[in-house]
Amino acid sequence: MATLIPSFGGLFQVSVLLVNAIAILSEDRFLARIGWGSTQNEPAGFGGSSQDSASVKAKMINLINSVRTLMRVPLIFVNLLIIIWAITFG
Numbered sequence: 001m002a003t004l005i006p007s008f009g010g011l012f013q014v015s016v017l018l019v020n021a022i023a024i025l026s027e028d029r030f031l032a033r034i035g036w037g038s039t040q041n042e043p044a045g046f047g048g049s050s051q052d053s054a055s056v057k058a059k060m061i062n063l064i065n066s067v068r069t070l071m072r073v074p075l076i077f078v079n080l081l082i083i084i085w086a087i088t089f090g
Contacts, residue, residue, distance in 0.1 A: 016078055022067045023075055036061055 031037050036057070054062075 013082060016075070016082060019067060019071055020075060020079070022064055023071055025064060025068070027068075031061075031064070036064070 025031055027037055
């Protein structure tokens with residue numbers, strides 16, 4: 001039975017699910033179609049915008065690319081631990 005009191009385990013599972021959702025976004029099939037591909041994030045060359053004054057969209061693109069690059073392998077192990085925990089303890 002579900003409780004209305006949020007627990008640390010529940011918040012951890014929600015955060016892992018959100019990181020999973022970001023990690024599986026396909027750049028070719030989804031992100032490029034809405035203009036959030038990594039090629040749209042490139043600076044305009046000489047006189048381009050610096051990182052400090054980058055837009056929110058550019059920062060979100062960098063975050064998505066970072067999560068997709070750095071978190072793929074750790075997410076496999078975290079997901080396995082959550083699955084094993086759910087199977088053993090219900």
